[in-house]
Amino acid sequence: MYLDLHKWVPELPSVRRFSEQIIEDLKDGRSVIVLLPAGITQEWALRRVRKELFETNVFYEEISVEADNEEGGCVKQIARNLMIEDENGFSPESPQGLLSTQRLPNVLLMDLRNPNDPKFSEQWLIFFEDWARLNHQVANSGGRKTALLLTLSGNSIPEKLPESALYLSVRFWWGLPSLLETRLLCRQHSMKVERMSFRLSGRNLSVRRLQ
Numbered sequence: 178m179y180l181d182l183h184k185w186v187p188e189l190p191s192v193r194r195f196s197e198q199i200i201e202d203l204k205d206g207r208s209v210i211v212l213l214p215a216g217i218t219q220e221w222a223l224r225r226v227r228k229e230l231f232e233t234n235v236f237y238e239e240i241s242v243e244a245d246n247e248e249g250g251c252v253k254q255i256a257r258n259l260m261i262e263d264e265n266g267f268s269p270e271s272p273q274g275l276l277s278t279q280r281l282p283n284v285l286l287m288d289l290r291n292p293n294d295p296k297f298s299e300q301w302l303i304f305f306e307d308w309a310r311l312n313h314q315v316a317n318s319g320g321r322k323t324a325l326l327l328t329l330s331g332n333s334i335p336e337k338l339p340e341s342a343l344y345l346s347v348r349f350w351w352g353l354p355s356l357l358e359t360r361l362l363c364r365q366h367s368m369k370v371e372r373m374s375f376r377l378s379g380r381n382l383s384v385r386r387l388q
Contacts, residue, residue, distance in 0.1 A: 206322035
């Protein structure tokens with residue numbers, strides 16, 4: 178008997194609120210940087226986010242990207258993953274060129290493969306700040322925005338992080354689930370074990386509790 182954390186944790190109130198904040202950001206065209214503690218994967222943390230985007234028919238894609246300090250490397254990786262070329266058949270080399278192709282989804286979920294040195298993720302954070310400014314300009318001109326989401330965890334998180342802005346949000350996983358929620362999960366698990374024991378033993382549950 179075990180407790181299916183993948184099933185129960187996303188439904189806890191604190192984790193639901195965390196997911197709902199991210200979903201609201203993405204639907205409003207805000208890019209999001211999600212910071213996770215070591216041991217919490219993107220698959221686990223964003224389970225509800227994916228489900229909500231799918232069920233509300235938000236066009237989104239998912240890609241894995243590498244830490245890259247090459248100039249224009251972030252744009253090139255996105256274009257390569259999504260097989261995007263400009264009207265001349267070349268891969269775009271700037272954020273403006275990438276967005277102008279009109280081939281990006283409404284939301285792009287990106288998982289940065291965990292580098293050993295947090296300095297390698299700094300290029301992506303700079304790119305996100307540039308992208309947020311570009312989305313602001315696009316919104317002012319009435320164009321279609323694309324919200325990006327990047328997850329960083331453990332050693333890939335640098336000391337200096339961008340500040341939240343009109344089209345950029347930084348979300349921290351820390352402290353989830355709460356202590357109370359953790360206790361409730363443990364209690365639910367113990368009750369499951371007790372019920373299973375009752376079925377196997379064939380004894381009356383109320384009698385067992387009095388013993």
